[in-house]
Amino acid sequence: MKHSLNLTLSVLLALALALPAAFAIDVPTGDFVQLVEFCEGCHGKDGNSQTPDVPIIAGYSYEGFFNTMDVFRLGDRIAIEFHRPGEPETVMNEIAKQLSAQLVRDLADYYSRRPFVAPRQDVNAELARRGEIIHNRLCEKCHNKKGAHPVNDAAILAGQWTPYLRRQFDNFLSGKRFVPRTMLRRIKELPKEDIEALLSFYASVGMQR
Numbered sequence: 005m006k007h008s009l010n011l012t013l014s015v016l017l018a019l020a021l022a023l024p025a026a027f028a029i030d031v032p033t034g035d036f037v038q039l040v041e042f043c044e045g046c047h048g049k050d051g052n053s054q055t056p057d058v059p060i061i062a063g064y065s066y067e068g069f070f071n072t073m074d075v076f077r078l079g080d081r082i083a084i085e086f087h088r089p090g091e092p093e094t095v096m097n098e099i100a101k102q103l104s105a106q107l108v109r110d111l112a113d114y115y116s117r118r119p120f121v122a123p124r125q126d127v128n129a130e131l132a133r134r135g136e137i138i139h140n141r142l143c144e145k146c147h148n149k150k151g152a153h154p155v156n157d158a159a160i161l162a163g164q165w166t167p168y169l170r171r172q173f174d175n176f177l178s179g180k181r182f183v184p185r186t187m188l189r190r191i192k193e194l195p196k197e198d199i200e201a202l203l204s205f206y207a208s209v210g211m212q213r
């Protein structure tokens with residue numbers, strides 16, 4: 005079921021009250037500037053989110069960005085619902101479904117050109133040092149340059165919000181989010197302390213960038 009994008013504001017507001025969140029989203033699909041403003045209402049200026057639950061999307065590779073949106077569109081990755089003040093809950097899956105392939109290409113181009121700016125986060129230096137050793141052994145092969153290189157579809161980890169990354173680990177381990185087999189093998193056996201060490205390491209590299 006799809007709703008018309010030309011509904012008036014009052015009808016939309018009525019819908020927002022009456023229907024589940026998935027039907028209440030009004031994603032701008034015409035004007036690119038409005039679309040970017042819509043994304044940045046959650047993902048922050050230039051995609052550098054100020055909200056620990058919402059990932060930074062600046063500086064990703066074009067391919068990685070495009071593929072992620074496609075995976076959301078197909079429902080192969082199920083995003084959390086997220087609440088913007090004064091608005092109904094929204095999920096990335098519904099947003100991605102409403103965008104044309106051309107708009108997603110434009111967004112991928114736009115955000116791959118914004119610099120990734122790491123937020124300040126609390127870091128336990130000792131844990132971070134342990135995390136670096138684990139990273140070099142198990143993760144550097146795909147997440148190059150200490151997790152800071154946006155190679156193709158492997159995401160930027162260095163400086164990404166810790167609460168967001170922690171949730172992704174939970175999703176990978178519980179099977180909620182697809183994970184490349186080689187990566188799953190490496191994270192499956194990790195004790196919780198090692199995952200926390202990796203998270204501290206990525207937060208610390210972010211702040212050195």
Ligand code: HEC
Pocket residue numbers: 039042043044045046047057058059060061069072073082083084085086087088093094095096099111159171
């Ligand atoms: C209502 C808030 C909200 C809006 C609006 C929003 N997003 Fe998101 N976005 C999120 C949340 C929350 C996540 C994390 C989902 C998860 O945990 O899996 C996310 C995840 C993403 C990711 C995946 C990042 C990664 O590291 O894997 C991309 C890419 C993305 N959004 C792009 C966009 C674009 C482009 C737009 C505008 C068309 C947009 N988002 C609009 C909340 C939002």
Ligand code: HEC
Pocket residue numbers: 059139142143144145146147157158159160161164169172173182183184186187190191202
């Ligand atoms: C074989 C290559 C490979 C290895 C090895 C690997 N990863 Fe990944 N990782 C990927 C790919 C590809 C993705 C993107 C997955 C997707 O969304 O389809 C990813 C995504 C992630 C994400 C999600 C990032 C986001 O923004 O949502 C985290 C966290 C992560 N990896 C952590 C690790 C850690 C920690 C290790 C080492 C223990 C590791 N990976 C080893 C390939 C790898």
